Amino acid sequence: MERSQIPDTYKWKLEPIFADDAAFEASLSAMTKDRAMLASYQGKLSKPSELLACLELYFQTRLQTNKLTLYGNLRFDSHQKDTQAQALHEKSLDAMNALMAAASFIRQEILALDDAAVAKAYAAEPGLSKYKPYVDEVRRRRAHVLGAEAEKVLTLAEDNLWAEIDLNELPSDHEKTFKGLLADIPLPKIHDETNQEVQLTLSSFVKYRGSSDRRVRKEAVDALFGTLHQYRHALAGTLSGQIRRNVFLARARGYNTALEAYLHKDDIDPAVYKNLVSTIHANLAPLHRYMALRKRTMGVDELRIYDLYTPMVETVKTQFTYEQARDVLPKALAPLGEDYLSVLRQGLDPGNGWIDVYPHRDKDSGAFSASVFGLHPYVKMNYFNDVDDMSTLAHEFGHALHSHLSMNNQPYVTASYSMFNAEIASTFNEKLLSDYLIENAKSDAERLYLLNELVETIRTTIYRQTLFAEFEWLIHTAAEKGTPLTAEFFAKTYESLIRSYYGEHFTLGKDDGMEWAYIPHFYYKYYVFTYATGLSSGIALAQRVLSEGEQARNAYLGMLKGGSSKPPLDLLRDAGVDLSKPDAIAGAAKLLDDTLAKMEKILAAQKK
Numbered sequence: 001m002e003r004s005q006i007p008d009t010y011k012w013k014l015e016p017i018f019a020d021d022a023a024f025e026a027s028l029s030a031m032t033k034d035r036a037m038l039a040s041y042q043g044k045l046s047k048p049s050e051l052l053a054c055l056e057l058y059f060q061t062r063l064q065t066n067k068l069t070l071y072g073n074l075r076f077d078s079h080q081k082d083t084q085a086q087a088l089h090e091k092s093l094d095a096m097n098a099l100m101a102a103a104s105f106i107r108q109e110i111l112a113l114d115d116a117a118v119a120k121a122y123a124a125e126p127g128l129s130k131y132k133p134y135v136d137e138v139r140r141r142r143a144h145v146l147g148a149e150a151e152k153v154l155t156l157a158e159d160n161l162w163a164e165i166d167l168n169e170l171p172s173d174h175e176k177t178f179k180g181l182l183a184d185i186p187l188p189k190i191h192d193e194t195n196q197e198v199q200l201t202l203s204s205f206v207k208y209r210g211s212s213d214r215r216v217r218k219e220a221v222d223a224l225f226g227t228l229h230q231y232r233h234a235l236a237g238t239l240s241g242q243i244r245r246n247v248f249l250a251r252a253r254g255y256n257t258a259l260e261a262y263l264h265k266d267d268i269d270p271a272v273y274k275n276l277v278s279t280i281h282a283n284l285a286p287l288h289r290y291m292a293l294r295k296r297t298m299g300v301d302e303l304r305i306y307d308l309y310t311p312m313v314e315t316v317k318t319q320f321t322y323e324q325a326r327d328v329l330p331k332a333l334a335p336l337g338e339d340y341l342s343v344l345r346q347g348l349d350p351g352n353g354w355i356d357v358y359p360h361r362d363k364d365s366g367a368f369s370a371s372v373f374g375l376h377p378y379v380k381m382n383y384f385n386d387v388d389d390m391s392t393l394a395h396e397f398g399h400a401l402h403s404h405l406s407m408n409n410q411p412y413v414t415a416s417y418s419m420f421n422a423e424i425a426s427t428f429n430e431k432l433l434s435d436y437l438i439e440n441a442k443s444d445a446e447r448l449y450l451l452n453e454l455v456e457t458i459r460t461t462i463y464r465q466t467l468f469a470e471f472e473w474l475i476h477t478a479a480e481k482g483t484p485l486t487a488e489f490f491a492k493t494y495e496s497l498i499r500s501y502y503g504e505h506f507t508l509g510k511d512d513g514m515e516w517a518y519i520p521h522f523y524y525k526y527y528v529f530t531y532a533t534g535l536s537s538g539i540a541l542a543q544r545v546l547s548e549g550e551q552a553r554n555a556y557l558g559m560l561k562g563g564s565s566k567p568p569l570d571l572l573r574d575a576g577v578d579l580s581k582p583d584a585i586a587g588a589a590k591l592l593d594d595t596l597a598k599m600e601k602i603l604a605a606q607k608k
């Protein structure tokens, strides 16, 4: 399908950002001039009037650059083979990088001020109070700033612990080596369901691992893990390098552990991380119950790692066209109240230009939501009329509405929310939709399928990501103690985690401990745990809004409206979830247990 064959109604409208590419170019050159003017403030920020003028210019330029990157991103996403669109996209990213470099003196000069000087600046220039959240955020980690010489060395060492943009956007050399290894390592051929010889690749692996033919999925997993085992020393070398680098940067800045350093970036107490891991350990029984049910239902004598991704019950998927989804979503999300629903309906109405609905030849895969202050959010979909697409739509509109509510209730300085809270609004919506679909299922077989989807979401997003998070923590701790991070150490550590997470109904294979070797998340520097805390929080808040009504709903909406006006954990606590306590995570484990009980009941009835 070509983009031109899709009715214009179902495409996003970029005019609110820029009327056309010429307007983008005009803005880019104006922005380049503004950015150059920033340099005139360098060395002068101890003077309050200069500080204020500089921040005004910086934020104005940053907003302009945000628009450039949004336009470049959306324009290129739906025109992948258009070299003009690609050039715009690259120019916009270059503009953002140039701005970050041109503005780095602002951060350094704000950090160099002492508290008395900052207090004096606020008194002298009342206009500065508007930028207080930014100044406070820059100064929050002031205790970990070193002297000029040391800072210079750390900059040369490419310390990204301090970057204003997302630290995982800049891959380290170790991560590049990891990706290079995965691209270079030759994978063997395997035999598909029709016994044809096919080349195994990392992307086809996911498909073959989920095959309903046990021989095929075993062959795929044995082939990948066996190959990784052959290259284990190179793979261990590069992961060890990444972990040791994280430990080095954390220590250089005076943190006790890498965990403390990397969580401090988002103002997260390490206790939250430890609480996640210990609560999951105390609640492994539902996962073991799931493994037992899987083994029984699949009728296998041993439940192996290659048996975890294949559908365990009959796949019964109802189709929903986009127009049907527009009707279902407001019903499923009704507990969020009329104000939320009216914005949702507005965004879902394709005529309003928020959304790009359908896939076509020149469009990138996947889905996302993207926003810039002052404009409506944008949502990219590849809608195929599948129930999973409707779930993705609920997820992305969770992000879009979160952005909309933040932007309409916060000034630009605090309008964007922390990465840590990003996956709460999206999973909240998925949970409400899941409840609605289960409630309205037309048969037991369909209900069973939907229940199993919920079980799989909890297993893969909460338990599996916590397993990753625990592995990441264990290997950093070992590095901090001076234990050599060898391939054997990684495999043993990983193996013992699989054993305890999956329990007695699971049988460990010879190379299962090699799974660590192809997981990119271990290069993301203490990021993976936010998947587990995000979904646990989303589930807990959805359950609270359903059972407690208006007050709980307003508290939740308050978090969505709060942007980054408070630290992420405080916003979440005000909404009703305290992640330093076990409740939300234990609640998700209980939901797994309850859902398994419902599945067991239907399965037992089907046998009769």
Ligand SMILES: [Zn+2]
Residues within 6 Å of the ligand: 395, 399, 423, 426
């Ligand atoms: Zn998301």
